[in-house]
Amino acid sequence: MITFKYLITSALPYGSNIPHLGNIIGSVLPADVYSRFLKLDGKECKYVCGTDSNGTPIEVEATKHKVEPSEWVEKKHKEIKKLFDELNLDFDVYSRTDNKNHAEKTIEIYNKLKENGYIYRKDIEILYCPKCEKSLPDRYVKGKCPKCGAEGAKGDQCDECGKLFDSPKELIDYYCSSCKSRPKKKKSEHVFFKLSELEEEIKELLERKREKWPKTTIKITENLLKEGLRDKDISRNLKWGIEIPDKPGQVFYVWIDAPIGYISFSKEIGIEEWWKDEDTKLIQFMGKDNVPFHTVYFPAILKGTREGYVEPERVKSCEFLNYGGGQFSKSNKVGVFLDDAMELYPSDYWRYALIKMYPGKRDREFTWKEFRKMINHDLNDVVGNFVHRTLTFTEKFFESKVPEPDLMERDKEILKAIDETEKKLRDTLGQKMEFNKSIDMVIDLARKTNKYITDEEPWKNKERQKEVTYTSLQVTKALSIYLEPFIPETADKIKKFLGINPEKLEQAKERLEPGHKIKGYEPLFEKIRKKEADKYEEKFKEKNNEKEVEEMKKIPFDQFKELEIKTGKIKNVEKIEKSDNLYKITIDIGKEERTAVAGLKNYYSQEELKDKEVAVVTNLEPAKIMGVKSEAMVLAAVDNEKVSLLKTDKKMKPGTPVE
RNA sequence: UGCGGGGUGGAGCAGUGGUAGCUCGUUGGGCUCAUAACCCAAAGGUCGCCAGUUCGAGUCUGGCCCCCGCUACCA
Secondary structure, eight states: OOOOEEEEEEOOOBTTSOOBHHHIIIIIHHHHHHHHHHHHTTOEEEEEEEEBOOSHHHHHHHHHTTSOHHHHHHHHHHHHHHHHHHTTOOOSEEEETTSHHHHHHHHHHHHHHHHTTOEEEEEEEEEEETTTTEEEOGGGEEEEOTTTOOTTEESSBOTTTOOBOSSGGGSEEEEETTTOOOOEEEEEEEEEEOGGGGHHHHHHHHHHHTTTSOHHHHHHHHHHHHTOOOOEEOEESOSSSOBOTTSTTOEEOHHHHHHHHHHHHHHHTTOGGGGGOTTEEEEEEEEGGGHHIIIIIHHHHHHHTTSOOOOEEEEEEEOOEEETTEEOBTTTTBSOBHHHHHHHSOHHHHHHHHHHTOOSSSOEEEOHHHHHHIIIIIIIIIIIHHHHHHHHHHHHHHTTBOOOOOOOHHHHHHHHHHHHHHHHHIIIIIITOOHHHHHHHHHHHHHHHHHHHHHHOTTTOGGGHHHHHHHHHHHHHHHHHHTTTTOHHHHHHHHHHHTOOOOSGGGGGSOOOTTOBOOOOOOSOOOOOHHHHHHHHHHHHHHHHHHHHHHOOOOOHHHHHTSOEEEEEEEEEEEOTTOSSEEEEEEEOSSSEEEEEEEOTTTOOHHHHTTOEEEEEOOSOOEEETTEEEOBEEOEEEOSSOEEEOOOSSOOOTTOEEO
8 A cells, every 4th residue: 555645835934024814824824734634644744834035025125124135034034933833833844945955956956947948048128226226026116007097006017906017117107116216227138937838748737637626726727828828037136035056146036946945845854855756745735826836837847857746736725814805915014913913812713713714715804703703602612611511520420530331322423423523524624625614523523512411411310421421521532633733732731631642533533431530621712802802903903004104205305306396387188099097288398398198087177177287297207108108297186086286376487397 | 808706694604406504693492510601492585686498496508787806926
């Protein structure tokens, strides 16, 4: 019989900040539950993970805090590791991608790809910020969205209207997001990976795994393949990252090196060869946004080495857990983060609630109300109280010893339910990875037994005391085992109460011997009061607002002076074809006339605008918007619903400077 | 724009052709061993809308309306 090796990975937490609840339930927690379950079932299983320590956001975050990226990552990595420890995530290795071992592995794989002809170079045009002295990835360029006119649209996509940009240069008045100055265009030679040549192999991979991967994973991958795979730019003009050996000054794109972390971390614990062992089952956990990297890019890279790496057996992706009507956001700090969480409640509270909320099928919302309900009702009332009453019976009726029963049909039914729960667990958790359902099965066992106790009334029916106590104790023991993958601290507590130390899933079927003495007990959980939950709801709402204020950046006066603002008189207004909101406006600014493209159509009619005297920025770099060259920018007060042009309150000559 | 997911009693969800279910909440009752807990019962749904297939549809088909997500660096 083949003994499979189970290699569990979860998407690497990104080291720019502390993960939030969404990050936890998306990857590290389900992977932990799963690997704990496999280990409990006696499988050979390793869970590898680590901090993704490279890339721009970390560099940006470090700069913001005036430290070196290495220092920043060092700090965050330690914090994250400590928090994960508190959450009882049972990694076999939790490393990081900014160590030597990882860099070597990445370079080794890159060299293999190069040997096999999958690497080439090409010139591309990038944006470079002279002030920050660095090139800007799309997301770090901001500007006004040419479609909806929203300010602060990111270079890859406008958050307001969803418009996608091929290049951040499509933005009106684009600027560097960190220093607000105007980036310059620059040519740069980049390294490309011939992903297109591996398209067929990836398609074959998908076909092979069609039965095994979950539906969402398949869909996302199919979608990607439908559009056809394009070669991938794998280099970045950054300092912080793994330097490309034959391309000094450039580092690997983080998504190239990050998944390689799974391999390099495995190496650290001496199981690198699992990656080329056909008996290895690679099981990967991640949020849905990470799927392409695990079903397409990473497998393509591994295939490109021609070294027989294993394919992912299962790629479990999860939908998003949202907060306050939107997504949790690392960059905007919306929602509850792991450090907040661990300060407030015990690890098992979070583990339980998050698993229950596991967004397997659709996005879900984290609410404090629901959190409180889950803890108070499921954990406290059902599990906690069940264990407590069972142990009380044992103490009161039988001097803390397991009684010798004379089992009736009803008792046997409950005992049978213990064994059935194991089967259900294997199915819902082991096979189907339905996290929320699987923990429900376990809680149900306690629920069912609670009902049985109430029906049998052992406090009244003295002749039934033995059987009911015996049976409830067996259930309690089973719970201490079944709960372990989900809420290990609680499971351990119950084991201590009972004075046992089972380590395998099958042991749930072995009964506690009559005469066995229990060690003692205390309440397992404490309820969350309504006031408390309400307070936190308020608190984490406020947090948002603070953040917005923080984002307001001060600029030196000199920078302001660089802007040339003048009064101008609108001469002519034309609609721009195919545009929802744009006008082409001709403005008299004194010595000359300028053309401006402005998003005003939804707010002003052509007639209203004509002959208006307005404030105009006249020294912006011209930008082409919807095919029209815009050489000036009309200033206006902008709200979500209203837009009001700025104009002088006395009559001024067109072209008068504004200071 | 394209793609995906979803719309089931007050809330959160399960349910892929055969009497509409679970947890919470509400109301009433039981019990009093236990952490004001536990147990029972009731009320509450024309399963988003329309048309079709079928002996029979929440479940299949077509159209429509809403919500949400993804669209290649937020799990």
